[in-house]
Amino acid sequence: KPLLHKFTSRVVAVDGQAVRASKNSIQKNGKYILTFYDTDNGIALGQKLIGEKHNEITYAADMVEGLDLRGSIVTADALHTQEKFAAKLIEQGADYCLAVKQNQKTLYYDIQLCFVDRLETRTLEIEKIELGHGRIETRRISVSPGNTLKADHLKKWIGLDEGTIIKATTEIVDKTTGQISSLDRYFICSLNWFNTHIAEQCARSVRRHWGIENDLHYVLDVDFFQDRTQCKNANYLQNRTLLHKWALGVIRQAQKEEENNTGKTAKSVKRYMAQFNAPSIALDALTRIIG
Known part of the structure; x- marks a missing residue:
């Protein structure tokens, strides 16, 4: 909540991402993480380790009940074009x-x-x-x-x-x-x-639906090396990917703060990751952002 800002009709994108290094003889593409992503705030609102890609259909509707999506527009690809999912969103006050x-x-x-x-x-x-x-x-x-x-x-x-x-x-x-x-x-x-x-x-x-691919999944794979996370333990994978998203959310807010203060394009995610390796700088940023 401290990382979220109010937007009129914020767009929340839903999609699954494969962690390919976690693949095995049964799961050829690796385990999947289903995420609800606030494209306006740049924050992952929730995630679920779902195993196979087709399991997204089952879990997406169930995840709606645990999230505050009132007033938002939820976007998804054709896999999620399911009557139950649409009904749950309307029930929760979303479009x-x-x-x-x-x-x-x-x-x-x-x-x-x-x-x-x-x-x-x-x-x-x-x-x-x-x-x-x-x-x-x-x-x-x-x-x-x-x-x-x-x-x-x-x-x-x-x-x-x-x-x-x-x-x-x-x-x-x-x-x-x-x-x-x-x-x-x-x-x-x-x-x-x-x-x-x-x-x-x-x-x-x-248009905003692509934010979950370009601003979240791509950055997690390229900057956080998530696609190379070799892991057989489901709990570790769930927690590791959750921490990646939380850290990225903090960096996104730091970027917005920098742009508001300087009027210039903010430093890249990689530069912020390097900067936050210093505990004092990371804690100072957290204090300001969450404060």
Whole structure:
């Protein structure tokens, strides 16, 4: 709690991460850690050692009850697009934005059809030019009322009758070759269609989900060497990964404090890790941040 700051409709991303060095003859990819990650605060709210990837479906809904997610938008990939999970989030006072792929075939194709025959759609176009990567990336978010779906879907997905369905299109132009690639993704969302800035809210929710991959999982593997943690003891692995996330949360807050005080980009995670090797500096930072 001391590390958390209040945001309007903060986005909490849910995803599992494999600790590959923990693999064995049974678990070929290693054990998985399921995490609820506050993408706005840069804080892991909770985690669970789940063993196999498919176990995420069972544990995600159960973890919702132990977390304060009121007022947040919870995002997840298609594995978690489950009726029980969505219902638990609504019950706890949160909204959901869940990816829909062909593992939910009927829902997936019906959403596609809604955008083909759309009569009432709000579209937000966001263009981002990344010169450093030699490409032009255009992101388009199209939002339609959830009640354009068939009644069967609305009965299954609590909150969708007043919510939205989303089509997110990413188009990338290679500036060197001129080659164009495009990808469409679809989502169901309980955010109310009549919200004034619904397209902007949906765009932010879809985009912020990547924070759990880029800002958490990648950093844990690269800077904390978590992917190389060789361990057969489940309790040790659970506690070790939890401490990694806690330490990263402290560093994130130290970075925000530095940027607020200096107006410049903060030092990297690696530099903070080296700096906090000195106990006096680490304790001083903890006192200020948690204080």
